[in-house]
Amino acid sequence: MITLNNVSKTFTTKDGEVHALRDVTLTIEKGDIFGIIGMSGAGKSTLVRCLNFLERPTSGAVLVDGRDLSRLGGKQLRAERRNIGMIFQHFNLLMQKNVVDNICFPLRIAGTPKAAAKKRAQELLELVGLTDKASAYPIQLSGGQKQRVAIARALATNPKILLCDEATSALDPQTTKAILALLREINERYGITIVIITHEMAVVREICNRVGIIGEGRLVEHGSVIDVFSHPQSQEARELVLRNTGENHDLVETLETKNCVRIVFSENSSYEPVIANMVLKFGAPVNILRADTKNVSGIAHGEMILGLPEDREIARGMIKYLRERNLAVEEVTGYVG
Amino acid sequence: MWDKAVIDMIIRGIGETLYMTLASTLLGYLFGLPLGVALAVTDKTGIRPNAVVYKLLDFISNIIRSIPFLILLIVLIPFTRAVVGKSYGSTATIVPLVVAATPFIGRMIESSLKEVDGGVIEAAQSMGAGPFTIIFHVLLVEARTSILVGATIAIGTILGYSAMAGTVGGGGLGDIAIRYGYHRYQADIMFATVILLIVLVQIFQTAGMYISNKLDRRKR
Incomplete structure (x- = not known):
């Protein structure tokens, strides 16, 4: 379970202060597939980075399973991050390492012996359906395959939470569907809580059970996807529901x-x-x-x-x-x- | 004129040039690599921004790089004498070569490391990687090709500097070119040494590019 209490994040730039997040309070239950949706620049990427402290909130608290991340020291925080996998829009694979070594990387950081790491990588490759690509390098893979490797890598240390930052935004609609199906399978099979950042309502409709809508750094609305879809309360929600990915x-x-x-x-x-x-x-x-x-x-x-x-x-x-x-x-x- | 003595001298010159170049490059990387890593890591976009450390290293690097090599060679004579006991000959030349090469190499390492995609570093951080893991398993590995290309450039530059050191008794092919070509007007020996220098640079360049290409996994 993830709890955010009055989380704010302010960046100081040369043009003055930018309030990326303003007083966000939110609870994400265990096993949820929680969508966070908003227009670009609304603060959703900052929000997801506050969940694993890649960004430190300016004020407010982030609690993961009751542990306040701001109270953890550097080493404890790094250990905690092994419980929180993350995937990205541009996959962010190590380009000089092959698929297996990419998946083993978080395990090696965690100090897992090489043989055990390889074995775990093999299991994960089966899960994401890429056993035949074990020794390929990222450049040889398609976008969808790269994201599958990234998912396998994010799951290597058996995290309880998976954060997805625009994970399907660089993929075509069909690949998006396949990746979302994989995420749902992971959620159902392992009970992993998934947080999905997206600007596409279609992604939220397809996979999420709950959704939060971010507008200008504020959480303007949140609730079950069906409720928000049927009765959007805020202007941002109505716009997103109606606009439907720009069409x-x-x-x-x-x-x-x-x-x-x-x-x-x-x-x-x-x-x-x-x-x-x-x-x-x-x-x-x-x-x-x-x-x-x-x-x-x-x-x-x-x-x-x-x-x-x-x-x-x-x-x-x-x-x-x-x-x-x-x-x-x-x-x-x-x-x- | 092309008797055994001259040929022996040229062969010894090649040996001295290679010795100065390779030893200086190696030592240059011994100091330049940590310098470059420190510059990349402490810069404001780095993984451990530290304005004081960065400004200091940046300033020192710029000062050394501002001094023309020939002048540096002379300025450093007391230091060279303190380190190797004398101020002339190939071994003595290595000292100013390393001093000149270190900031140059540091800058090239810095720029290679800054080419590494920030997203990949962020991904490593999200996995719980600490700064040392990121430096050794992400930055230096992902920038490998670029670092090797930089090393190829560094070797070529240091080889050129070593020839310059010939003017003040540094030994090697540069020394021969100056003594025979300039002081004795024996242009043929000078041309021979110049051609040998060209050949050496070509060999290093080709080998360096071959290795860096061979190790790059970003090719289909």
Whole structure:
């Protein structure tokens, strides 16, 4: 379990102070796959580095399984880091060492004898499905293979926590899916708590059970992925849910001027033709701007963006009508930007 | 004129040049490698930033590198005499060569180590690696190719310096070129020594590049 209490991080640059994190308080439970999402520059990379003290918070406490990292000395902190694996966007493998030696590296740091380290590396290569690449060098591997090696390396010392800093951002969508599947398998098989930093809502939807949203250094919202996806509370969350990795930039722009709502159907939504009945009831047409089905934590969720009639009275009535039928309704108008 | 005495002298000159160059390079790395590591590690982007240590080492390195080698050679005569007992000959020349080579080598090591991807260092830190592990198992290993390329350049430079030392009785091919070519107007002997110097530099350059390429794992 990881607990952050009022963690702040301020960098002093020549242009003045930069508040990368402001008063973040958060608990990540054991076995969680916790997503931390935010726009670039929001402070999420700083946040993940505070979890293993690669960055020391300016104030506040980080507790890992009850141990306050700020109270550990250099040697104790290095020992603690063996319980916290980390993978990176650009893999960060040792380019002059082959795959096996890369995986053995953390074990050698921990003082594991060579033979035992090799044996452990072999097990890990089986886990990540790269037994045939044992003596290859990183340059000979594809991006997905490099990240698998990095995962094997991060798991070598049997950590309880795995931190992923934009681990799939340099990969194509298919490889991303495969890597996320591997991470989920690791989480299920070994009960390792995984913290995923990403700017892609798709990654969070695919794999995380809980999510925290970071905006301008603050944790603006956190909760279960389904809740945040269905009922985003903060402006940042709505934007991320809607923007969906940049594919809807134009749509978002047009929505600013229209009287729109986003509705989410969960699996228990009735099979009643809600939209059609609503149109019949109010005698006014609605414009379906987008309709989609998304897999959120393994459950299909329908998502639809409707342009409501300009008449405020009718629009309000429609929103009420939809809410009465247990649909999550978010007003879209005017919040973007 | 190309009698046995001259040929023997040239062969001895090659031997002395190689002796000065290789011994100075070796000793230069003995001092320059730790200097370079210290510079890279204590710089503000390094793993143990320390402005005082960095500024001090930086300042000393710059001072030595600012002094033209010929002048350094003369300035250091008392020191050379204290170390090896005399101020002329090949062994004595090694002293100023090492003094001149150390900051030069230190700078090249520093720049090689700074080429190492910060992400890889961060990854090692995330695994719980301490500064010594990072220096010996990450920095020096990952920068291996670049360090060897630097060593090749260093050998070439030191060989050139050793020839310069010939002007003040340092021995080696430079000494022969000065004494015969300049003082006795025997241009043919001077050309022979120059060609030999070119050949030596070519051999070191080719061998150095071959080894560094051979050891680089970043090739498919």
